[in-house]
Amino acid sequence: MQVECFPPIAGASSRVLLLGSMPGKASLRAGEYYAHRQNSFWRIMGALCQFDSTAPYEVRTQKLLKAGIAVWDVLQSCSRESSLDSDIEEASIVVNPFEEFFQAHPQVIRVFFNGAKAEQSYRRYVLPKITPTEPLEYGRLPSTSPAHASLCFAEKLAAWQVILRSPASRNIRQLEQA
Numbered sequence: 001m002q003v004e005c006f007p008p009i010a011g012a013s014s015r016v017l018l019l020g021s022m023p024g025k026a027s028l029r030a031g032e033y034y035a036h037r038q039n040s041f042w043r044i045m046g047a048l049c050q051f052d053s054t055a056p057y058e059v060r061t062q063k064l065l066k067a068g069i070a071v072w073d074v075l076q077s078c079s080r081e082s083s084l085d086s087d088i089e090e091a092s093i094v095v096n097p098f099e100e101f102f103q104a105h106p107q108v109i110r111v112f113f114n115g116a117k118a119e120q121s122y123r124r125y126v127l128p129k130i131t132p133t134e135p136l137e138y139g140r141l142p143s144t145s146p147a148h149a150s151l152c153f154a155e156k157l158a159a160w161q162v163i164l165r166s167p168a169s170r171n172i173r174q175l176e177q178a
Contacts, residue, residue: 002092003028004077008101009061010070016110016163021117022075024145032057033071038146040153041114044160045069069163070108072096074121095125102132111136112163115143137167 005022026036034041042060046053051063064071076096102108113119119140141163142156151159 001081002077003080005073005075005096006031006033008070008072008096009033009064010072010101010105010108011065013068013107014065014070014105015068015107016112017070017072017105017108018112018114018163019118019122020071020073020114021121022073022078022080033061034144036146039144040146040156041144043153044144044157047157048160048164070105072101074113074118074126093121093125095121098126098130102130102136106134109134109136109167110163111138113138113140115145116140 003022006027010017020033023033024036024039026039027033029035042053045051045060045064049063049067049069051060053060055063061071074095075093077094078092111122113122119138139162142151142159144156
């Protein structure tokens with residue numbers, strides 16, 4: 001089944017970009033990022049940015065924008081039967097237009113990946129093709145997906161706190177263009 005991502009949640013004050021790989025079936029049905037009730041993304045964002053994680057979607061997205069956080073996916077479209085990243089057919093991958101995104105949002109200086117697949121896809125398909133005006137800082141975070149159950153909520157929350165730290169934190173590394 002061919003699936004497509006949503007437009008980015010991004011604003012003029014967005015300095016941090018959080019990237020997933022591709023919305024799962026629950027998100028696609030709802031038309032909302034991270035809509036699966038067991039995904040911990042909104043609980044983590046609510047805790048970090050001090051808002052009610054059960055508020056209406058529009059309220060939550062506005063709170064992210066107010067906190068300077070943008071959300072998007074690495075993949076624009078792909079073929080996948082389930083919601084699992086491991087089911088993505090590599091030959092079907094089309095990536096989002098990051099060159100355009102970074103030109104439209106030059107204030108974004110930090111990029112965090114919600115899990116390994118998002119980072120791997122960005123590294124493989126996006127990084128060799130972009131030339132940001134400013135060097136970007138990158139970091140991979142533990143996936144908020146319910147499929148990634150090796151960490152409890154408190155451990156994920158602790159790891160995700162890095163998005164609120166100032167740039168050039170020693171916990172963030174630059175991705176090499178290889």
